[in-house]
Amino acid sequence: MLRKTILVRSLSMAFGVAAALPAMAQQAPAEPAVQKVVVTGSLISRADKETPSPVQVLSAEDIAKTGYTSIAEVLSNLSANGQGALGTGFSGAFAAGASGVSLRGLSVGLTLVLIDGHRMAPYPLSDDAQRQFVDVSSIPFDAVERIEVLKDGASAMYGSDAVAGVVNIILKKKFNGFNINTDVGNSQHGGGKNYKVAATGGIGDLENDGYNAFISAEYRHADAIKLSQRDSNDWASGDWTRRGGLNLTRGVPNAGNSFLTAGSSPFLYNPAGGVNNASSYQFLDPNCNFVKYRAGQCTVRDVVSNLQPESDKFNVIGGFTKKLGEDWTLALKASMFKRQSTNGRGLLAGNSFSPITFAGYTALVPGQTPAIVNRVPSTLLAANNPLNQLGAPARLYGYIPGVPNTSQQDNSSTATRFAADLNGSWMGWDIAAAAGFAKVKTETEYNGYVNRVALYNALNRPTNPFNPLGGNSAADMAAIAPTFNNQAESKLTYADLHGSRELMQLPGGPLALAAGVSWYKKELNAPPPDLLSQGIAGNGSAYVFGEETNTAAFAELSAMPIKNLEVSASARYDHYDTYGNSFTPGAKFKWQAHPMATLRGTFARGFRAPNAAEVGTASSTFSFHAINDPILCADGVRTTPGNVPAACGFTPAFVQITNPDLEPEKSKSFTLGLILEPVKNLTATIDYYNIKVNNQINTESGLPDYVPSYVRNPAVPTDVAGPNGTLITATPSVGSIAYATSSYVNSGSTQSRGVELDLAYRFRAGDIGNFRAQLTFNHMISYKLTQLGEEYELAGTHGPSVVSGNTGNPKNRAQLTLGYEKGPLNFTTTLNWVSSYSALDPSIGANNCADAAIGVGGRTYFANNDNITPDNYCTIRSFLSTDLNATYKLTKNLTLRASILNAFDRAPPIDVATYGNAGNLTSYNATLHQAGAVGRFFSVGASYAF
Template sequence: MTVLNPRALRAGAAYAALMAGMITAPAMAQVSTSAGAVPPSDVVEEIIVVGSRIQRKDADSVGVVTTLTEQDIKQSGAGSVGELLQKLPSAGVSLSSNGTQGTSYGASSINLRYLGGAEGSGNRVLVLVDGHRWVDGVGQRGFRDFVDLNTMPLGMIEGVEVLKDGASAIYGADAIAGVVNIKTARDFDGLKVQAKYGGTTHGDGQTYSGVANFGKRFDKSALLVSLSYVKDKPILTSSRDLTRVTLVPATAPGTSPNGLFILPGLSNNAYFGTASGFASSSAPVAFNAGATIGAGGLADNAFHTAALPGDYYNTQAQGIYSTGPSERYGVYARWTTDISDKVRFKGEALFNQRKSDQLFSPVLLDIGGSAGTIRGFAIPASQAYNPFGTANGVPTANALAFAANSAWRIRKVMTDVGNRDNVQDVKTYRVAGGFDGELNLLGRDWKWDVYALYSKNKIDSEARNGVNYDKLALGLGPNCASTAGCVAINLFSGMTAEQAAYIRYTARETNETEIYDLSANITGELFQLPAGPLSIAAGYEHRKNKASDTPDPYVNALPTNIPTPAAGSAYASNTTTTAQTRSATKGQYTLDEIYAEAAIPLLKDVPLAKSLDISLAARYSDYDTVGGDSTLKAGLGWRPIQDILVRGTYAQGFRAPSILELYQGGRQTSFQGTDPCNGGASANPNLPGCVGVPTGYNQANYNLNGLIAGTIAGNTKLKAETADTYSAGVAIKPRFAPGLSLTVDWYQITVHDAIASQSATQILSLCAQRGGIFCDLVTRDASTGAITNLLQGVQNLAEIKTSGVDSTLRYEFSNDLGRFAAVLDTSYLESFKTTSPNAAGGAPIVDERAGKGDQPRATYPHWKGQASFSWTDGQWNALWRGRYIGSTTDVVNTVKDAKTKAIFYNDLEGGYQFDKRDASISVGVSNIFDKAPPASYANAPINYDIYTYDARGRFGYVRVSAKF
C-alpha cells in the first residue's frame, strides 16, 4: 500500500528545513496551572503528557501543554469541566449555558482556536480520557459530531491537559485545533467526599453538587468507585435588565395573546360598521383584552386597529431561560490488578445520566389561507367561534368566511397552550478494559498496552406544548362537527382548556451515537545516542463510529386536513405540527490507523546547545468513507543555555467528514441572523439582491419575531479536510529569579478544503450584495418579502486560516507572610479568515472574523486573558482571579454603537484546611462586581453571546471536603 502523497513530500522538505535550523519546534511542556496549585512531587517517574505517546522521565520534549490539576478544578468556581475549559484564553465560542438562545440543549463543548465546524461544536478538537477516545454527543434535534463534556461524571475527573497544537499524526483525526485529555482519579485508600452549594445574589441560578469517591488498595489490585451528582437551577431572561427586552426596537405591533388579524371582507364593511383599512394587511386588528365579543354586527367592537405602544408585547419575558436547569447523575468504577510482575489489567465501567430542559415562549402562531407562514387553512362562516359568522348571529347574507385561497392571516401567542418546553434525558454507557506491561526486546525494556472500549450515548427528548396544525385546521374548518372527537377552536379570543388540550402536541424523538475502539501501543528506547536515548512509540488503532437519528414520525408526516403539495394547492403546506421536521439519519464509518513517533536528542552540553532535540511522528489513516491519507509532524527544541528554550512545530492535520456532515437528513430549523433587505428594495437601492422585496418589509414581523426559517442538510460528496500547523515560541526560566517563567508562542493553522457552512447572515449578505446565483439559497414570499426558507448545507470551503500568539507569565515566591503565586495567561487572535469560492467567478470571498462580533453567537475578540494571585500560609489560603474578554464589533444599528465592549471579571476565594480528616472549607464569590455581559445587537433578542459570556452575575458558593 502506498502511503506517500504530495503533502508527505512537502513535509519532507519541511523536515530538511527543520534539520537545518530554519524552523524551531516543540519541546517543553508548559505546565500552566492556575495559581494556588499544589506543588508537584519531587519523585521522578516515567510519565506520558498529552502531545506524545512516548514515556519519559521529563516533559521537556513535548509540545506546549496547559495542565489543570485537581486543586485548580476545585478553586476555579466552575460547576463542570466544560465551564472550566471554556474560560481558557485559547478557547473560542463553545456550547454552554443551556439557554433557549442556542443549540446547546444541555450539552457542553470545548472549541479551541475558534476552529469548531459550527457554532460552538468543537469538532476539530480531540477529547480523550486517559489518552483514549470518548463517544460523540447527542442532541435535541439530532446527534452531534463532538464530545459532550457533560457526559463525564464530575467525580472521575482529577486533572485536565490541553495541547494547543495540531496532533493528528500522534492521535489521529479531529486533532487539528488541539487535544484535551481528561485524567481520571488515581487509586487511593479511603473515602473522599466533597459538596458544593452556590447561588447568585439575584436569588436564582442555584447549583448543588456532590462527589463521593471510594478507593481500596489490595495486595496486587485496586478498586475505585466514584459517585457524582450535579444540579443547576434556571435563570430567567426576565430576571436580568440586559435580557428582559430585545435591543431591536419595535416598529410595528408584534404578535401577542390578543392576536393580530388580517381579515379580508371586514374593511369598510357596512354591516359591521368597520372603517376603511380595518383588519387589512396595512392595519391588522387585535382583540380588546378582557372584552366579550358582541353578537351579530357588534362583533367588531371587540377588536381595534393594533398600534404601538398600546399593543406592544414582550415575548422575551414569557419565562424564557437565560440558563436552563440541568441535573446529572454519574457513576464510574475501575478495577486494576497485577496479572504477573510484568502484566497488569484495567477494567472500567461508567454510567451517566443528564436531565435538562429549555423553556421557550409559547408558540407564536402565524397561519392563514394564502397568507401567513403556514397556509391552506380555512374558517367557514358557520364555524362555532367565527365572530363574523352565522354561529354568532350574523345573517347568512352578511356572514364572512375565510377561505384557503383568501389572503387572511392570524398571528397569535398561544399562551393558552403553554410555554414550549424542550426536555432531554441523555444516558451515557461506557465499558472498557485492557492490559499493559513491560517486556524486554532487543536487549532493552519496553512498555506496551492493549485497550478496547465500547461506549454509547442515547437521548430521549420531548418538545412539549407545540401546536398540532392538522387538528387546528380541523377545529377551524367545516368538518369538525361531523368528525368524532373534534373540538371546535376559538382563535379570536381566549381558548378553553379543552380546546388547548385538543391542539397541544408533544413531539418525541430519539438519537444515539456509538463507538467501538481497539488500540495497541508500544514505547521504549531504541538505542543510545551521544546526547541521550532515541525513544520511539508506535501503535495501531481500529475504530468504528455509528449514529442514528429517529425523529417523531407524526411530525414528519404530511397533514390530512391542510392542502399538501401532493394536492396541488397553490397554498399548500407540508407541516403537520409546529415541531421542526427532519429526515431520519443513519450512518457509520470504520477506519484503521498506524503511527510511529520518535524523540531524537541531537546535542547535549556543548557550546550554544545545552540541548538540541527533535521529535518526529507519522500516521496513516484509512477510512471506508473517504479513503486514506498520511499525516506528519516534526518539532525541534533548542536550549542555547539552561534558562532558555526555543521551540516550534510543523504538523499536518487530517479530518474525515463526520457522520453528521455526511448523512444528516434535511432538518427544518430557525436561524438567528440579520436580513440586509429589511425595509424593502426602496430602502436598499444599492443592494441588487433586495430587488422585489416590498417597501416596508420588516423582518421582525415574520417567523417568530424575526427568526429565519431554514433547512440544514448533510452532503455525501464531502471530502476530507487537511491542515498545516506551524508554531514557534520561547520559554524562559531565569536561574537568577527562581519561580519566574515566561512563555511566548506563535501559531498559524491553515485548514484546507474546510468542511463548514456559512452562517445565515453571511448567506443573506452575499445574496443582498451580489444577487443572482447567490440568492439561490434564499426563498422569499413574493407578496411580503418574508424569508420562507434559507438552505444551509455543509461544503468544502476553500480555506480557514487563523494565527495568533499565546503567552504565560508566572512567578512563585515565599516570604514571612506565606507562599505566593501569580499567573498571567493571554491569547491574541491575530487573524481568522474564511475563504470561500466565488460562485460567480472571480476572486474568492474572504471573511475576516478576528475582532468581530457582528454575527449571532460568534464573538472573536483579538485579546483574551486570565490572571490569578494566590496566597497560602499554613492552613489558610486565598485566591484572586481575573478574566478579560476584549472588545469586538457589533452590527451597525440605531440603538447603540457598533461595538461590543470589553469586560473584566473578578473572582475571590478564601479557605481553611483543618487538621483532622484532611477536611477543608472554602467560600468564594465569582464576578464580585456583578458585571453583566456587554450588550450585543447581533445577539438580540437575548442581547449577548451566550457562548462567550454568561448573564449569571455575582455568584457566591461554599465548598466543603473531607477524607475518611
C-alpha cells in the same frame, strides 16, 4: 551532619513538590529514580514537564480553586477557547444542553476531546446539525484527576479532528479511603440555585495488595435562571425605545410588526378598516382595549424563557486495577454520566395564532424531498363565525391558550463507557493495549409545538368552536398541541495497541521509538421526531444516520542527538471506509540554548474526516442572516408601495442536504516558542501558533457566489404597503419564501494565527505565607477566511458566522490567577477577561455599523430607522469577571470552602449581532459573557476525607 538532595527542577514542577532525601555526609548521595510520564501529544514517556508542544495542565487542585462545580464552566474560561465554543447558556441550540470546546477559534469539530487518552462517543445532536463533538458538561467534576490541554495539531498521533488541539480529560485511576464533598450555591439576583454532593471510596493498595478498587458517585442540581429574573436590565429587556429603537416587548405594536402583534388579550381585526381605526378591533378580554393596546399596555411578560436551563446530573464511575505480575497491570473502568435539562427557544411567535394565512411546515422525512405540508390557505374567521362580531372576515391575533409559551425540549443525555487498559513491559518494550465501548443516548420530550390544521379546524367548527380565551377540552388540546418524544444514539467501539522503547544512547540522550495500530467504529442513529418530520407540529427537525470505520497505524521517533537538543518526528496513516486514506506527518524540537532559555517548535499536518451529518443520510433546517426578498421587497424599504413589509429584513429558511463526494478538511500548523526561567520560581512560555485549514466543509449558502433557488409558498392575501405609508390587504405576484436547499461543499480555508503567554510565579514569604500568580493570555493576530478567492479578516469581529456559529471572535482572552496560602488557609482570586470585538462580519456582507444588527440572527431592533444600527452598538465592549475562592482545613479530615463568582457583579455587554438568545430577545453573548447574565453567585461547601 545531614544534607538534602533536590530532584531536578522539571520533576519538581511536574508534580508540584520538592523532594528531599537525607543522606549521611560521608556517603555518596543516592540518585533518585526519575519518574517519567506520558504527556498528551506523545507516546514516549518523559521526565521533563515542558514538551516541544504547548501543553496546559489543570490539576484537580487547580480545578477546585476556580470555585466552579462543573467541568464545562472550567473549560469555558480557557484563554485558548475561542470562537465557535458551545456553552449551556444558549438553550435553543441544535445541541441543546451540551457544551463543547473550540481551541484557537476553529470550532468544536476541529478540537479533539479524549477521556483517559481515548476517544469518546460524540454527542448525538451535532453543533448546527453538522459538527460532532464531545459533551464536556456531563463529565463528573470530582472524578477528574487532571486535564491536559494540547494547543497544537496532533493528527499524527490521534488522527481526525485533532487540528486545533486536544483536550485530554484524565479521570481518577485509583483511590484509597473515603471522601465526601458537598456544595450549595445561589445567585444574588435569583435563579440558578444549585447543590452538589459527591462521594468516592476505594480499597486496596496497588503496591502492597496488588490491586485497587474504587467507586465515585456525584449528583448535581441547578435551578433555571429565568429571563423574568433579569429583564429589568438593558441586556435582557426588549424595550429599545430609549436606545433609538423599537419596543420589542411581546404585545407592543410597532413599525417592525406593522402595528399588529399578539398581546395579552386575543383580538379580532378587520383589515378593511386599517390599523389606526379603533372600530377595526374586537378585543375578547375586557382587560385590554384599543387605547391600551396602542399604548403598549397589553404586553406579555416572558416568564418561560431560560437564560440558563434547569439541570440535573448524576454520574458514577468505578475502577478496578490489578497487578498481573512483573510490570503488567490491568485496569478496568466503567462509568455512567447522566444529564437532564430543560431547553427552549423562548417565547415564540410560533405559539400564537396565524392571523392571515399559514404557509405550512417544511417536512423533512428521511429519503424524501423536503415538502411544504399542512398549509392553511386562509386563517380568517368568517363574518358568521360565532366569535366574530365585526361583520366582516377578520384576523385573530393572540397567544394560543393552553399551549406552552415556548417550544420546549426536556432533554436527557446518558453517556455510558467501558474501558480496559493493559500495560506492561515485554522484551524491552513498554506496551499499552486498550479496548472500549462508549454510547451516548439522548431522549427528548417536545412540548409547545402546534398542529395548525387541527387548530383552525377547531376554530371554525360551527358548534362549540375553539375558545381563544381558554377552557378548551383535553381532546382539543391533545390534537392542537401534542406532546411527543424522540431518541438519538451515538456509539463508539475502539481498540488500540502501541509500544515504545529506547533504541540506543546518543551523545545528548536516548533515541526512542514508539509505534502502534488502532481501530474504531462510530455509529450514529439520530432520527427526526415523527410529528416534526411529517410537518404536523412544526418545521422538520434535523436527522442523521450513518457510520464510519477507521483503521490506522502510527509511529513516533524521538532523539537527543546532542546535549540539550530534543527532536522528534511522527506519522500516521488512516483508512476510512467513507472516503479513503489520509497520511499525516509531524515534527518537533526543543533546544535549551541557555539554562534560563529554551527554544521549541512544532510542525504538523492534520485532517478532519467528513462525518455522517455531511456524507450520510441527513438533513436539517437552518437560517443565518436577514435578507430582503428579491421580489417582494426588492429595494429593502418596508414602506415602498407594493412591497410586503414582512419580506423586508427577514431571515429565510434553508434545508441542508448532504454530499457523499466530500473530501476531508486538511490543515498545516506550526508553533514556535520560548521557555524562560529568568529567576528562581518564575517561569514563562511564549508560543506563536499558525494553523491553516483548507478544503473546509461548509454549507454552500455561505459562499459569496451562492444564488439560492427559493421554493415559494402559494401567493395569498397578505399585508402590502400602500400609498402614504398605509397598509392594505392584497395578493402579491408571488408567495413568500418557504426555503432554499443548500448542500455541503469543500470550499475555501481558514487561517488562525496568534501568540499565547503562560506566566507563573511563586514567592515564599516566610511566616507571612506563600504567594502564587499565573497568567495565561491569548492574542489572536489574524483570523482569515478565504472563500472563492475572497479573503476576509475576521479577528476581532463577529465572524465567521457561517463556518462555526455566531459566537463572536475577540482578539484577546486572558485568565489571571492570584493565590495566597498560609497554614490551613488557601485563598484564590481568578480574573477572566475577554476583549472587545466588532459586531460586524465582513464574510456575510456586514461591513459597516449600519448593518451590525441584521447579520446572523439579526433582529428588527431599529426597524423604525430602516434597520440602521447606531454606531454605539458597533462594538461589543470588553468583559471582566472576578471569582473569589477560599478553603480552610479545619481539621485533618475536614476542609471548608466558600466562593463568590463574578464578585463585582459585572453585567454582560450588549451584543446586537449574536443569535445566542434569539427566542427571548435578550442581547448578550451567552458563549462569552454568561457569567454576567448569571451575576454575583455565592457558594459554600465542605469535604471530609478518612
